[in-house]
Amino acid sequence: MDNTSAILFCYAKAAGQLKKSFVGDKINLLFEQNSLSDLWTLIFKEPVPAVPEVLLAKEIEKKALSRFISQYEFFISQFDNPPLVLTTPLRRYEVENLKEICDSLAANEKDLPELIDLHGKTVLKTEFWPDIAAITKDTIYDWLNTAPKKEDQQHFEFKLDLQLVQTLWKSIQSCHGDNKQAHIKLFKEEFVIKNVIWALRLLLYYGMSREQIIDNLFYVTEAPDASDPVAGPAIKVLDYDVENYSDWENWDYAKFLNPKVEGEVWRVNPAWIEKSSVLNVKNRAYATFHQNPNEDVALVAWFKLKSFELNCIRTAVESLRLNVGSQEAMTILGMDSEKREKE
Numbered sequence: 001m002d003n004t005s006a007i008l009f010c011y012a013k014a015a016g017q018l019k020k021s022f023v024g025d026k027i028n029l030l031f032e033q034n035s036l037s038d039l040w041t042l043i044f045k046e047p048v049p050a051v052p053e054v055l056l057a058k059e060i061e062k063k064a065l066s067r068f069i070s071q072y073e074f075f076i077s078q079f080d081n082p083p084l085v086l087t088t089p090l091r092r093y094e095v096e097n098l099k100e101i102c103d104s105l106a107a108n109e110k111d112l113p114e115l116i117d118l119h120g121k122t123v124l125k126t127e128f129w130p131d132i133a134a135i136t137k138d139t140i141y142d143w144l145n146t147a148p149k150k151e152d153q154q155h156f157e158f159k160l161d162l163q164l165v166q167t168l169w170k171s172i173q174s175c176h177g178d179n180k181q182a183h184i185k186l187f188k189e190e191f192v193i194k195n196v197i198w199a200l201r202l203l204l205y206y207g208m209s210r211e212q213i214i215d216n217l218f219y220v221t222e223a224p225d226a227s228d229p230v231a232g233p234a235i236k237v238l239d240y241d242v243e244n245y246s247d248w249e250n251w252d253y254a255k256f257l258n259p260k261v262e263g264e265v266w267r268v269n270p271a272w273i274e275k276s277s278v279l280n281v282k283n284r285a286y287a288t289f290h291q292n293p294n295e296d297v298a299l300v301a302w303f304k305l306k307s308f309e310l311n312c313i314r315t316a317v318e319s320l321r322l323n324v325g326s327q328e329a330m331t332i333l334g335m336d337s338e339k340r341e342k343e
Helices: 003-020 036-044 053-077 084-106 132-136 150-172 177-204 210-215 232-237 270-291 297-321 326-332 337-342
Strands: none
Touching (some): 003 053, 003 270, 036 053, 036 297, 053 084, 053 297, 084 132, 084 297, 177 270, 177 297, 297 326
16 A cells, blocks of 8 residues: 555554553453463453463463564555654564574574564574574674674673664654654653663662763764763753752653652652653553554554553563562552552
8 A cells, every 4th residue: 555545544453453452441451360361361362272371471471472563564564665664663573582692692502592473574584593693694783793792792782772772763764744753752752761760770779970871871863962862861860969859850751750758868769760651651652643643653652552561461471470469560560559540
């Protein structure tokens, strides 16, 4: 189909799928199940496979991810020439696969690890395992041409994550008008917060210097500096006093801060910011989906919503496997009672 027809067709399909998804009021149902078998039946509406409990937990996560990828690839297949901004999000799972490959190589494992099935939509040539140079040859990952050592794993993973963020940003630059602005807002709100949380953790828990922290931030321009759209806000908060609430109260994302309690010493809490901002990404994606039915940004918003659903499913699986209470599990997701009432 031409792009306009494809977007309208996919939007109708995506809207129908969201009504059946666990991204709104139905999230609660995931945490009301008494067993992994009940959870399987709730999610997939089909007979539970005859496998041990431990394997069933893995199968739920695997099947949920596979279904999500298949649904998104179906959308992309409707376009004669799918926009780059729609095909790029799937690289997130390509990067995850490449990390798994690097982990196995660093551990000197003999067999190719189990990878996420992208149904052929990948540039990685895994048939050349264990030759990492051949696996990444003539791809955007061809800089990764030697097997990393264990001590270098974190460095390589950061480079892969940074490359993904920059690739996503570049794909947005090919968009135009209101559609482009909607893409930028959806992207920035997520990655600015990720950077801020990471910067604060490096500062508070690892005692890194300002220069070291900046070197570990995501950025989308030429360098991680104050003018960068996603690094800039994180660099700015490095100038704030971590124990002075007045420095933070007018911050653009002050609504995610841990509250100041009268008579108690206040200190900015990155874990609190992370938990309280989880729903912001979901709610922003939900609003973007409904406000842009004629634009491809709606499908990227759908991708983010379904990613949130996957995280909820994984958390529900773990809560059942580890016998964690439903309230505690939902709190991990930032879905405490107060936030649910606000939603």
